[in-house]
Structures are given as structure tokens and as C-alpha cells.
Amino acid sequence: MQEEITMDQLLEDLEKRRERARLMGGQEKIDRHHQSGFYTARERIEKLLDPGSFLEIGGLSHSEFPGAEQKSAGDGIICGLGKIDGRPVVVEAIDKTVFAGTEGSVHIKKSEALHDYALKRGFPIFNLGEGGGLRMPDGMGSDGISDKLFPQNLLTIGRKVPMISSILGDSYGGPTWLAVSSDFVTQVKGSCMAVAGPRMLEMATGEKITPEELGGWKVHAETTGQTDHVSDSEENAIEAMKAFFRYMPLNADQEPPKKETKDDPNRRLEEAIDFVPTRRTRAYDMKKLISMIVDDGDFFELKPLFGRSLITALAHLNGQVVGVIANQPMMFAGSSGPEECDKATDFICLCDSFHIPLVFLHDIPGFRVSSAAEKKKVPSKIMQWNQALARATVPKLSVVIRKSIGAAYGNMCGPTMGADSVVAWPSAEINFTGPEVGVNVVYGRKLMEADDPKQAREELLKTWGFDSSPYKAAGKFMIDDVIDPRDTRKYLCQMLEYACVNNGSKSKRLLANWPTSF
Incomplete structure (x- = not known):
């Protein structure tokens, strides 16, 4: 007769299984991971979530590959529910x-189930990324690869919930796909984000390259724009994820x-009068002006090292979250090129999808036109920016600080571009x-024939300056007003309040299906 198993024995067995799952790859591998300067997945989750809030899902899962059951706790991924600042998330x-950190069948199944639950219950998704891509035994063969292609819930998420990702260590395959599909991604210095690692690249193509050259932080922060934030450490990355989430x-x-x-x-901006030069060719730091305008001087900048003549940032005005798009005169005199166009389009899509009103601060002499820009499809990118702007239905407030020239006046949400309000400072042009180019083009022959070309040029520039004054547009009600620079914060807060009276900041979300990477 078989001896009956007691509940105590069953509980003892359960605890042993749980302990094995908690140790994931085992203490020896954990020690090696620590010695390499990394936290484990469980330690990262602890740093991200409110203490005691984590509820793990699939903790006793493992690889379905025969013989791997005892050494594949969680099949290499930890999933669950938790809270950040008391707000529910999935992680x-x-x-x-x-x-x-490679992805097996069960690993992928868990990740898909977590994403499905996040969409079902309306919870943001946090991805703590590091890993080697698809696991070879699980993905080999026509049967192995056939059920491990890109999951539909990743491709059709449509910004229904914010997706917030980090690259904390070398990441190939899955972590990379998640990151470039996210609304926000931070990358730790020293990590690599790429489709495949250097070893795979060398075997496939013969190219020899370091991880840093392939997909290091400089590649993505400065060149591709696929990361929104760069972190010096894992702690910094996790805090950045939390900071972004507070605006969402x-x-x-x-x-x-x-x-x-x-x-x-x-609050009046008394310091703004002396801070912004009236002379159009003198530079100033637009970030300092933004700090003067927004609540408590605080804002969270996205992609600060990409398309650096355009600033995109999240901030608050009278407690309301806003997205700020501002030209940076410190870089290329504030002119925009292909990278700035991509950056603006991406940010407009983000803000409109999550009901964040947009504030535009103009100081732009136009677009950086050149043969190099043409080869990067700058006409298409300028129009993509405009198309996103035209479809954005959140409140849009526009202030011409100093200059707004040519087509860029439209891209920065000038008249006819759907703004709730367009106003200008008295210094606006x-x-x-611009005057120098305009005078040369329009009056070039006249200047060549003048007795005193220099004096004639000065007179024409004065006339041009009058024509560029905001009062001509205000007089014909083509812009709403010319405001005292010191009243900029007051005007924006008041106008924002009125714009949000009936429907709050809710948009029609016409940009929700715009690709997160393009």
C-alpha cells in the first residue's frame, strides 16, 4: 500500500522548487554576474518596484527542452505585476x-502572456533588457522558427499602454525588438543594443567589430536616435524609467x-527680458528659458544628444503635463535637419497618443538645406513632421520667441497648423x-548697381526688419497676439486651462499607430 503524502511534505517540495526558481541560474552564476558589475533580474525588479508589491507570474516555469528542466528556472525571464509610486504596472x-538570457519557447510564451494581460487591464509595460536573442535549440528547424516570429501584440500595440524599456547589458534579438518598439528607452553606458552580436556578425559576414562600435550608447544616442536617454549605471537607468513614467x-x-x-x-518671467538677446545672431540656451517657464524649473528631456538643435521635453504647467518642442540656438543657430525632423515627429506621436498638450517655442532660422540633407530625404522628413502635426488633436500652444523663418514656421506650429493659440514676443521675426539671404536674393542686382552698396544694403535690411515684425501678422489677425515676454508662463497656463475645459487634454489618438521607429 502506497504511503499517503502529507501536506507538510507537499509544502516542503513546493518551497524547494520555489527556492530553486529564486536562484535562477544558481548562486555560482549569480556571483559571476555580480563580479562583472551587473545586478540580477530579481535585483533590478526590486529597485524598480515599490517594496513588497511584486507578484510574480510563471515563477515555476522552465525550459521545455528535454533535460533542461533543472537548470532553466523561469526559462530565463521573470514576469509579474507590481507598483511604482503606488501605480500598477507589469514588468x-x-x-x-x-x-x-536567450529566449526559449516558454520564455517567449511568458512574455507574450504578460503583454496580453497588460493590454487587457490597461497597465504600462516595463522591460528590463539584457540577453542574447533566440535560443538556438528552441529556434532551430522549420518547426522551431515557425512559432517564434514577432508576436502580434508587440506589432499592433498601438500605444494603448506606455511601454518603457531599458538596455542594462548587451542585448541582441528580443530585448532590442522591445526597446525600439517602446515609447521610452534608456541605455546604460558600456552596453550594446543590436540585432545580432559581434560574434554572429563575424560568422555571417566576416565583419569584425566591437560591441561599442556596433551598438554602444553613442551609436544610438547620437546617430540612430533609437534611445531616448543615456545612463551611467543601472540605478540611473531604473530611476530614468520611473521619471518618464511619472509623466505618463x-x-x-x-x-x-x-x-x-x-x-x-x-509668475512673471522678469529675467527673460535680459536673458534672450534681441540681436538675432546671438545665441542663448533655450533650456534655461524652458526652465524659467515650466513648473519649479523641472523638465525631462528626451533624445538630448540626437538632433541637438531641437529640444523635446516633458514638463508641467500649473500641474498639467505638457510636451515642449523648442529650437536650440546654441546648435546650428536653431536650424533643423533630418534628425530634428525625426525627433519632432516621434515626440508629437508620443504626446498625442497619451493626451499630452504640446507647447512650441520658436527660434528657428529655417531648415539646414544641403546636398547631404537631401540624401537623407529631408523633404520627406519635413513633411512627415507636418503630417504628424496636422493629425495631432491635443491642445497645441505656440510662442514665437525670436525668429521663425520659412517652412519651419509651419513645422513649429505656426498659423494654419491647428494650434489653439499662436502668439509672439515683440522681438519676433x-x-x-532671413534678412541677409532675403536682401541678397530679392535686391541683388539693385545692390550691385548702387553707388554705395553697403549703405543701400543697410537701408534694405531696415525695411526687411519692419516687414518681419509680428505686428503685421497680429494686425491682420494671422496670429492671436503679441505678448510681453514676462507673461509667457501666465499666458500658457491660462490658455492651457481653457483648452482643456471640456475634454481635458484628451486627443483622438490619430497618431497611435504611427511606427515607434522610422
Whole structure:
């Protein structure tokens, strides 16, 4: 007669299984991971979530590959629910102590189930990324690859919930796909993000390259724009993910959370008058002006090293989350090229999809036209920016600070581009082209024939300056007003309040299906 198993024995067996799962690849691999300077997946989750809030899903899962059951805890991925600042999220973290963080069948099944649940219940998705891509035994053969292609929930998420990712260690395959599909991604210095690693690249093509050259932080922060933030450490990366999340709603049915502030919405910007030079060729740091305007001087910049003559940032005005698009005179005099166009389009799509009003601060002499820019499809990129802007239905407020020239006046949400309000400072210069170029083009022959070309040029520049004045547009009600620079914050806060009276900041989300990478 078979001896009956007691509940105590069953519980003892359960605890042993759980302990084995908690150790993932085992203590020896954990120690090696620590010695390499990395946290484990479980440690990363602890740093991300509120203490005691993590509820793991699929903790006793393992690889379905025969013989791998005892050494594949979680099949290399930890998934679950938790809270950040008391707000519910789902989180997945790849664990490199299990098969180098590669993705097996169960690993992929868990990740897909987590994403499905996030969409079902409207919870943001956090990805803590590091790993080696698809696992060879699981993905080999026509049967192996046939059920491991890109999951539909990743391809059709349509920004229904924010997806927030990090690249914390070398990441190939899956972690890379998740990152470039995300609304925000931060990359730790020293890590690599690429489709395949250097070893695979050398075997496939013969190209020899270091991880840093292939997909290091400089590649993605400065050249590709596929990362929004660069971190010096894992702790910094996790804090950046949290900081971005504080500007986001839980899902597309909600508005972003309001933030309490004691910063007076009517506060005058006394320092702005002396800070922004009236002379159009003198540079100043637009970031300092943004800091003067927004609540408590705080804003969160995205892609600061990519397309650097355009600033895209999240901030608050009287407690309301806003997205700021501003030209940076410190770089290329504020002119935009192909990278800035991509950056603006990406940011407009983000803000419109998650009901974040847009504030435009103009100081742009036009687009950087050149043969190099043409080879990067700058006409298409300028129009993509305009197309995104035209489809954005969140409140849009536009302020011409100093200059807004040519087509760029439209891209920065000038008149006819759907703004709730377009106003200008008295120092604003608005025209088809800048004065020096314009005078040369229009009056070139007259100047050549003048007795005193220098004096004639000065007189023509004075006339051009009058024509560029914002008062001509204001007089014909082509812009809404010319405001005292010191009242910029007050005007924006008041106008934002009125724009959000009936529907809040809710948009029609016409840009939700725009690709997250293009």
C-alpha cells in the first residue's frame, strides 16, 4: 500500500522548487554576474518596484527542452505585476544567469502572456533588457522558427499602454525588438543594443567589430536616435524609467496624472527680458528659458544628444503635463535637419497618443538645406513632421520667441497648423527667409548697381526688419497676439486651462499607430 503524502511534505517540495526558481541560474552564476558589475533580474525588479508589491507570474516555469528542466528556472525571464509610486504596472526582466538570457519557447510564451494581460487591464509595460536573442535549440528547424516570429501584440500595440524599456547589458534579438518598439528607452553606458552580436556578425559576414562600435550608447544616442536617454549605471537607468513614467497615464483611456505645485501660474518671467538677446545672431540656451517657464524649473528631456538643435521635453504647467518642442540656438543657430525632423515627429506621436498638450517655442532660422540633407530625404522628413502635426488633436500652444523663418514656421506650429493659440514676443521675426539671404536674393542686382552698396544694403535690411515684425501678422489677425515676454508662463497656463475645459487634454489618438521607429 502506497504511503499517503502529507501536506507538510507537499509544502516542503513546493518551497524547494520555489527556492530553486529564486536562484535562477544558481548562486555560482549569480556571483559571476555580480563580479562583472551587473545586478540580477530579481535585483533590478526590486529597485524598480515599490517594496513588497511584486507578484510574480510563471515563477515555476522552465525550459521545455528535454533535460533542461533543472537548470532553466523561469526559462530565463521573470514576469509579474507590481507598483511604482503606488501605480500598477507589469514588468519583465531577462535573467542572464539562465542560458545567457536567450529566449526559449516558454520564455517567449511568458512574455507574450504578460503583454496580453497588460493590454487587457490597461497597465504600462516595463522591460528590463539584457540577453542574447533566440535560443538556438528552441529556434532551430522549420518547426522551431515557425512559432517564434514577432508576436502580434508587440506589432499592433498601438500605444494603448506606455511601454518603457531599458538596455542594462548587451542585448541582441528580443530585448532590442522591445526597446525600439517602446515609447521610452534608456541605455546604460558600456552596453550594446543590436540585432545580432559581434560574434554572429563575424560568422555571417566576416565583419569584425566591437560591441561599442556596433551598438554602444553613442551609436544610438547620437546617430540612430533609437534611445531616448543615456545612463551611467543601472540605478540611473531604473530611476530614468520611473521619471518618464511619472509623466505618463496608465493607459490610453486616461489622462496623465496632475502634479501638485506651489509655483504660481501667474509668475512673471522678469529675467527673460535680459536673458534672450534681441540681436538675432546671438545665441542663448533655450533650456534655461524652458526652465524659467515650466513648473519649479523641472523638465525631462528626451533624445538630448540626437538632433541637438531641437529640444523635446516633458514638463508641467500649473500641474498639467505638457510636451515642449523648442529650437536650440546654441546648435546650428536653431536650424533643423533630418534628425530634428525625426525627433519632432516621434515626440508629437508620443504626446498625442497619451493626451499630452504640446507647447512650441520658436527660434528657428529655417531648415539646414544641403546636398547631404537631401540624401537623407529631408523633404520627406519635413513633411512627415507636418503630417504628424496636422493629425495631432491635443491642445497645441505656440510662442514665437525670436525668429521663425520659412517652412519651419509651419513645422513649429505656426498659423494654419491647428494650434489653439499662436502668439509672439515683440522681438519676433517672421518671414519667408532671413534678412541677409532675403536682401541678397530679392535686391541683388539693385545692390550691385548702387553707388554705395553697403549703405543701400543697410537701408534694405531696415525695411526687411519692419516687414518681419509680428505686428503685421497680429494686425491682420494671422496670429492671436503679441505678448510681453514676462507673461509667457501666465499666458500658457491660462490658455492651457481653457483648452482643456471640456475634454481635458484628451486627443483622438490619430497618431497611435504611427511606427515607434522610422
